[in-house]
Amino acid sequence: MKNTDKLHSIPIENIYPDTQQDRQNIDQKKLEELASSIRTSQQVFSPLSVKPHPSEANKFILIGGERRWRAAKLAGMQQVPVIVRNNDAKANSLEMLIDNLLREDLSGYELSYALQKRLNEGWTTSDLAKHLGKSKPWVSKYTSIFKLNERIQALYKEKIITDISKLQRLAKLPEKTLNIALKKIREGENAIEVLKVLENIAKYPEPLQDAYADCAIQDLKLLKKASKLDDDELDDFIKRAQKDNSSEHLSEFLEERIPSKTSKKTKAHIALQLNLHTARELLKDLRYAAESIAEMDLQQCEATLNAYLSEKATGSA
Numbered sequence: 001m002k003n004t005d006k007l008h009s010i011p012i013e014n015i016y017p018d019t020q021q022d023r024q025n026i027d028q029k030k031l032e033e034l035a036s037s038i039r040t041s042q043q044v045f046s047p048l049s050v051k052p053h054p055s056e057a058n059k060f061i062l063i064g065g066e067r068r069w070r071a072a073k074l075a076g077m078q079q080v081p082v083i084v085r086n087n088d089a090k091a092n093s094l095e096m097l098i099d100n101l102l103r104e105d106l107s108g109y110e111l112s113y114a115l116q117k118r119l120n121e122g123w124t125t126s127d128l129a130k131h132l133g134k135s136k137p138w139v140s141k142y143t144s145i146f147k148l149n150e151r152i153q154a155l156y157k158e159k160i161i162t163d164i165s166k167l168q169r170l171a172k173l174p175e176k177t178l179n180i181a182l183k184k185i186r187e188g189e190n191a192i193e194v195l196k197v198l199e200n201i202a203k204y205p206e207p208l209q210d211a212y213a214d215c216a217i218q219d220l221k222l223l224k225k226a227s228k229l230d231d232d233e234l235d236d237f238i239k240r241a242q243k244d245n246s247s248e249h250l251s252e253f254l255e256e257r258i259p260s261k262t263s264k265k266t267k268a269h270i271a272l273q274l275n276l277h278t279a280r281e282l283l284k285d286l287r288y289a290a291e292s293i294a295e296m297d298l299q300q301c302e303a304t305l306n307a308y309l310s311e312k313a314t315g316s317a
Contacts, residue, residue, distance in 0.1 A: 007047055009079045012072055015050060015060050018096065020117070025107065026067060034067060035074035044072050047081035049095060060084065063096050093121055094131055101132070108164070109157040112142040119143060144168070151182055161191050169195050176213035177202055200224075207238055216241045217250070225254050233257055 038044055048065035062069055063085055072080050085095070097114050106114060118128055125143075129136045141164055145156055148171045155161045155170075170181055177198050184194045197220065201212055204227040211217045216238065217226070226237050241250055296304065 006083070008082050008084060010060065010082055012069070012077055012080050014058060015048070015062060015069060015080070015082070016053065017066055017069070018062050025110070026070065031067060031071055032074065034071035038068075038071055038077060039075040042077075044068055044077065044080050047083050049085060050082045051085050064098075090118075090121055090123065093118060094123070098132070107159065108142075108162050109145070109153075109159075112145045112156070115139055116143045116146050149178070155182070155185065160185060166191055166195065169199065173198055173202055174206075174209060177209055180213055203227075205234060207234060211238050211241060216245055218245070219247045219250070222247060222250050222254065225258060226250075228258055229254075 046065070046068065048069055049063040050060035051063055053059035053061055060082065069080065085091075097118060101111075115128060119125070125136050125139045128134075129139050132139075145153055145164060145167065148167055152167050152170050156164070156167055161167055161170075170178060173181055181194050181198050185191050201209055201220075201223060204223060208217070208223055208226060212223060217223055226234060229237055237250070237253060240253060244250075
C-alpha cells in the first residue's frame with residue numbers, strides 16, 4: 001500500500017499495537033462504552049494512524065488511536081479506517097503523543113513518561129513545548145519526576161501523590177526522615193500534614209532527627225524545645241529518651257534547662273497595664289472623679305495629664 005496520507009480501510013487483524021505506547025493503563029469501563037458506540041453505528045468515525053510494519057508485508061503498527069482500535073476489536077469490527085504514515089520516527093512519536101493528549105487525558109505519570117521518552121529520542125524541551133503548545137517550564141516540570149528517588153516516583157505512578165511539587169519537597173528530606181514520610185503516606189496519612197511535620201524536624205540538629213526516626217522521641221513539642229539545647233545537654237537528653245521516653249520525664253528535664261520565659265507580648269501587656277495604673281493613680285491624686293478615670297484607657301489618661309500640665313504651665317506664666 002503506497003503512502004499518500006489518504007484514507008484506507010484495512011483488516012483490523014493486520015494492525016498491531018505499538019509496544020512503546022505512552023498509555024500504560026486504559027480505563028476498561030470507558031473502553032466498553034466506546035465499543036458499544038462503535039457497535040451501534042457499525043463504524044469508527046475517526047481514522048487510526050498507522051505506519052508500515054518493518055518486517056511483515058501488509059501489516060501495520062499503530063501510531064495513534066489505540067483506544068479506538070481496541071474498542072473496534074471489542075465491537076467485532078472486521079475493517080477499520082486508517083491513514084498510513086511513512087514519516088520519520090520522531091514525527092510518528094510526536095503524533096502518538098498529541099493523539100493521546102487530545103483523545104483522553106494521560107495520567108500524570110504517563111504524561112511524564114511520554115515527555116521523557118521524546119527527550120530521549122532527541123527532541124529538545126523547547127521543540128516539545130512549541131509543538132504541544134505548552135511552555136518550557138511545563139515540560140520541565142513533568143520530566144523532573146525522573147530525577148527523583150525511585151520510591152518517590154512510585155508514589156506518583158501509583159497515584160498516591162499526583163502533585164509534583166509535593167514529590168519534590170519529599171526529595172529534599174534527609175534519608176531517615178524520608179523513610180518515615182514514605183511509610184506514613186503509604187499508611188494513608190495526609191501527605192501535606194506529613195510534610196509539614198517532617199520538614200520542621202529536618203531543621204533540627206541531626207541527633208534529634210535520628211531520635212525521631214528511631215522512635216525514641218515522638219512528641220513534637222519536646223523535639224522543638226530540645227532543639228534549643230547545647231550539644232552536651234542534647235546528648236544527655238537523647239540518652240534519657242532512649243532509656244525512658246516518657247513525655248512527662250523528658251519535659252521535666254527540659255524545664256530544668258530551659259525555664260519558661262514570659263513572652264515579649266506578655267511583657268509588653270504587663271508594662272502597658274502598669275503605665276495605665278500609674279496614670280490613673282496620678283489622676284486620682286489630682287482629684288479627678290474615680291468613675292471617669294476607670295473608663296479611660298492609657299491614651300486618654302495621658303491626654304488628660306498633658307492638658308493638666310499645659311493648664312498649670314499657662315497659669316504659672
